[in-house]
Amino acid sequence: MNFNSKMKDIKNYEAGKPIELVVREFGIEPKDIIKLASNENPNGCSKKVQDGVSKIISKMALYPDDSMIALKSALSKRFDVGVSNVIIGSGSDQVIEFLIHAKANSESKILMNSITFAMYEIYAKHVGAEILRTSSQEHDLDEFYKIYKEEKPSIIFLCTPNNPTGDAIEATKLFEFLKKIDSDTLVVVDGAYMEYALVKDSSKEVKPKDLVEEFDNVIYLGTFSKAYGLGGMRVGYGVADAKIIKELYKLRPPFNITTLSLEAATIALGDEEFVNKSVVNNFNEMKRYEEFAKEQKIDIINSYTNFVTLCLNPNQISSVIADLLLKKGMIVRDLSSYGMNAIRVTVGTQEQNSRFFELASEIL
Structure with a gap:
């Protein structure tokens, strides 16, 4: 076959x-x-999550609320952005898949760090895109910009803090970089571990609201799998300009998040x-x-x-x-x-x- x-x-x-x-x-x-x-x-x-989910076990027989309004509203409030700026995925890696399929094809180039989250490359290969990598182990934004100017990639992935190395980009340097990128290049800022970075060093904190207000070509990714302890529930999200979110929704399958996962993530977000x-x-x-x-x-x-x-x-x-x-x-x-x-x-x-x-x- x-x-x-x-x-x-x-x-x-x-x-x-x-x-x-x-x-x-x-x-x-x-x-x-x-x-x-x-x-x-x-x-x-969180114990609050465990208690909350146990109360709705009987709802497993029913399809989830496909509008996901409770969780989207909670994220909207947390980040001070509109509900239309938020999309929910089965883990943030599903949002990555949406992004690549929405923006790239076999003629596209996708730029990422030399060592970074493996799913960027895997999803890029789904569409036959050419993969560009930096040579440096940590994110060197000067090198990123040099490759960007020469190769004109359709998508740039910036993972901060980076997986699997753990290093993070200074927020001011990140914004300086983003200002130099043309509006037709999609930049993905993957903040799966941001809850940790902002506590260790506030200069590394990247706020989704700041990205949405200043750039219409940047999307921030977050997850409930790490600090919130919900790896088994598979809930991630993207925050971006409403036009980007609208395009991603064309690729989102119905009911891509379970009823229990939505409840767990919504409660978890409130247990600071x-x-x-x-x-x-x-x-x-x-x-x-x-x-x-x-x-x-x-x-x-x-x-x-x-x-x-x-x-x-x-x-x-x-x-x-x-x-x-x-x-x-x-x-x-x-x-x-x-x-x-x-x-x-x-x-x-x-x-x-x-x-x-x-x-x-x-x-x-």
Whole structure:
């Protein structure tokens, strides 16, 4: 059977191994497995969310409110933008898919950082677009602009803070860059980890309202999978000029978010105490990773997220280290597929992190 020729060069996205798979492969008891590979909130989700969702379990038999007005109104209020400026996706990666299909085709070029979220490239290949990458590991906006001037891409992806490295762009420098981009080039500012960045360093905070008011060619992406602890609910969103949102709605399938997911995200958005506590705990624990890296004489990228990237020494092969940890029930992310001899580790609870330090120290 023949398939779309554009599919040949697409590699499957490698998600963090699920606990159930490790149980099957290595016979380790679930209680002895710690997953620090997918940047989930180790505190779970808000108790208010759990209580709220449990009250509407009976609504699973009914289709969700396809207008999503409760969640869109809550986001509208949070960011001080209009409801028409918001679109909801099944994770922010679905919004990325909408954007690429709406703007790009086989004659388009799409510019992204050398190391960044893998789904940008995967979705770009769906439409046969040419992929342009910078050479620098962190976002170098001067290099981005140089490539932009030479290649005239249809879409530019800026991930801040960046996944999987954790670095972030100064907001003032970002806005200076955006002002130099022509209005027919779509710029995507992916802020999946922005709730963390704005607490660690306010100069990194990018506000969706500022983007909407100043640029009609920029979209901000956010998610409930990280700080809000709703990775399993799959809810993301985009905030942009109403004209962009209107085009994206042409690609949105009906009922793309479940009833329970909409309820969970709406409640989660209102529980700021839970999010703030999670973020503060995250950076307190991150200090322990910085000390660990110093003790092990390995480099650590300064992170504005809920994960750390540990850059290993030449005699420490990341794929081997990750596999040895996995066999001991510790799931982390090997970054060799990104061309890095590094592992990415989600900052877990105090107990989880202590266990990582214990196992990693033995292996390293």
